[in-house]
Amino acid sequence: MVETIFGCKWSLTVFNLLAHGINRPGEMVRAVEGLSTKVLNECLRKNVDYGILGKNVFNELPPRVEYYVTPFGTDFLRVIAQIEILQDKMSTDDPGDT
Numbered sequence: 001m002v003e004t005i006f007g008c009k010w011s012l013t014v015f016n017l018l019a020h021g022i023n024r025p026g027e028m029v030r031a032v033e034g035l036s037t038k039v040l041n042e043c044l045r046k047n048v049d050y051g052i053l054g055k056n057v058f059n060e061l062p063p064r065v066e067y068y069v070t071p072f073g074t075d076f077l078r079v080i081a082q083i084e085i086l087q088d089k090m091s092t093d094d095p096g097d098t
Contacts, residue, residue, distance in 0.1 A: 001050050004046060004050070005047065005050065005052065006044065008042070008043045008046060010032075010035060010039060010040065010043045010074065011043055011046075011047060012025075012080070013032055013035070013070070014028065014040070014043055014044065014047065014053075014067075015069070015077060015080075017031060017070055018053075018067060018068065023066045023067050023068060024064070024066055024067075025037065025040055025041065025064065025065060026028075033077075047056060047067075047073075048067075051070055051073070052069070052070060052073035052076050053067050053069060053070060053071045053073055054067065054068050054069075054070045055067055055068075056068065063073065066094065074098055
């Protein structure tokens with residue numbers, strides 16, 4: 001699962017967009033240069049399939065879809081945050097300190 005999510009270079013970008021309240025696919029595509037609708041939809045589908053994201057479909061015309069981070073996704077993102085902290089630590093530590 002982790003490999004698949006990180007294999008999609010846009011997953012972290014999507015998580016960041018959701019954290020900033022951008023939860024509709026059209027808004028996401030407009031907010032990120034180079035992100036296509038096709039790639040975004042594939043990334044969102046994978047994250048929903050793994051239970052990291054949830055999807056609300058509203059019975060409206062035109063149809064409205066919003067994504068959100070699930071409770072499992074919240075736990076998953078905490079792990080990702082810890083990995084980023086370790087990465088930052090590795091980047092700032094002197095290699096001779098070990």
